[in-house]
Amino acid sequence: MSGKNNYNMLKQIPAVDEILQRTEVKELQQKIPKILVLEAVREIAAEIRQDILMDRIQSLPENNPRQYLLDLITTSAADRAREKNRPNLRRVINATGVVLHTNLGRAVLSERACQAIEQAASGYSNLELDLQTGKRGSRYAPVENLLTRLTGAESALVVNNNAAAVLLALSTMAKEKEVIVSRGQLVEIGGSFRIPEVMAQSGAKLVEVGATNKTHPRDYKNAVTSETALLLHVHTSNYRVVGFTRETSVAELVSIGKEFQLPVMSDLGSGSLIDLSTFGLPEEPTVQETVKAGCDIVTFSGDKLLGGPQAGIIVGKTKYLEKMKKNPLTRAIRIDKFTVAALEATLREYLEPDNAIKNIPSLKMLSAKKSEHEQRALALCRKLTEKAGLRARFEPVEIFSAVGGGALPTAELPFWAIEVVPYAISVAGLAQKLRGSDPAVIGRLQEDKLILDLRTVLNGEEEVLVDILCRVLEQGGTSE
Ligand SMILES: *Cc1c(COP(=O)(O)O)cnc(C)c1O
Secondary structure (H helix, E strand, C coil): CCHHHHHHHHHCCCCHHHHHCCHHHHHHHHHCCHHHHHHHHHHHHHHHHHHHHCCCCCCCCCCCHHHHHHHHHHHHHHHHHHHHHCCCCCCEEECCCCCCCHHHCCCCCCHHHHHHHHHHHHCCCCCCECCCCCCECCCCHHHHHHHHHHHCCCEEEEECCHHHHHHHHHHHHHCCCEEEEEHHHCCEECCCEEHHHHHHHHCCEEEEECCCCECCHHHHHHHCCCCEEEEEEECCCCCCCCCCCECCCHHHHHHHHHHHCCCEEEEEECCECCCHHHHCCCCCCEHHHHHHCCCCEEEEECCCCCCCCCCEEEEECHHHHHHHHHCHHHHHCECCHHHHHHHHHHHHHCCCHHHHHHHCHHHHHHCCCHHHHHHHHHHHHHHHHHHHCCCEEEEEEEEEEECCCCCCCCCEEEEEEEEEEECCCCHHHHHHHHHHCCCEEECEEECCEEEEEHHHCCCCCHHHHHHHHHHHHHHHCCCC
């Protein structure tokens, strides 16, 4: 197209001020911060200018082109402004089947924990006030006693997350000293948490022993020197060494510790308080067992198998925990009041273990039985087919999924899912549109199918899921 024509079209683009004066835009500014509306108008106007320059817009209606552009910019800018006004952290319907999905925020909290957070957030609390004496109290007090009671440990401390717990423990126990660890346990846990790196950060010196697949008690014994400060056991919570293996158990480490008068620490990572093997899940060492085995320090996450808020829990012998509490690092990685509130509420559920399984969503989902969800899958499929059967094929399917994310590496449990095969849009395109919906929906892509695993779809989310799928498939049209 000619430059002249482009020039004529560009002249038709209304000024930003003129657009801002329109009633629709003014109304929008009542609901959406003005700065976002302004930004949206500017962006859309600039994009239209660009479209004209690049010949993506080659002509305008002859009859009142200016009005046409004004309307176009107004509607597009309204959409853009609404998009800008949506929270960045959004609700997600987790249809991956992974109960403790780090990217999706790990544990969903119990109702009681949510209420506790709400209460702590909306008013003042005795976070650091001892109501009995009127003097300054400890923010750890509300959870410390529950933790010692539930785990059998002498003492407890909670920090921001388990990575911080390990850092604090190592820095307190073994700064500039040696820590002996098995080669098979030098794990990386997602993101950037690698045992050797955390160790370096803490100032402790790593002494690796054994081979990747085998570490014998004698390997630890041979490595003990006058510089040794700690024997460390790391639960390989996100992978397993299988086959020709030998791991020195925590109990064996404890007896070596006794022999050489060295403390033993176990980083459990996932840290369950109940035996999960009753749900058909692989046996995970519980925190209580590890304490009972004589371990001096045990660290675990609040938001993995415990099903609580993000936190790093340290339990163990008082003499070591007291030192950690005095470490200035503790202040830097302390928990906030929401964590205290949610953790106390979560721990209280464990006082009656049956309640924990019923009321803590992660435990409920991990223990959900496939047979009890068949009707749910069938009903959901029927509904989807009824509403959007012309746009996609929906089928209930039996699947196996890795339920634990990083928490239970080898646990693949059977469950029901909905298989979606869209007709007029690619499966990747569908997945992308679902990610853009609100709430976003995240499933699993499997070749040309989208698998929606129902294990992690919460109560009350199904209706929303149906609505979103129908809406997205309706707009779907062409594939990406
Ligand atoms: C997950 C994990 C961590 C890190 O815990 P965060 O709470 O995510 O910081 C540390 N050690 C082990 C063994 C883990 O599994």
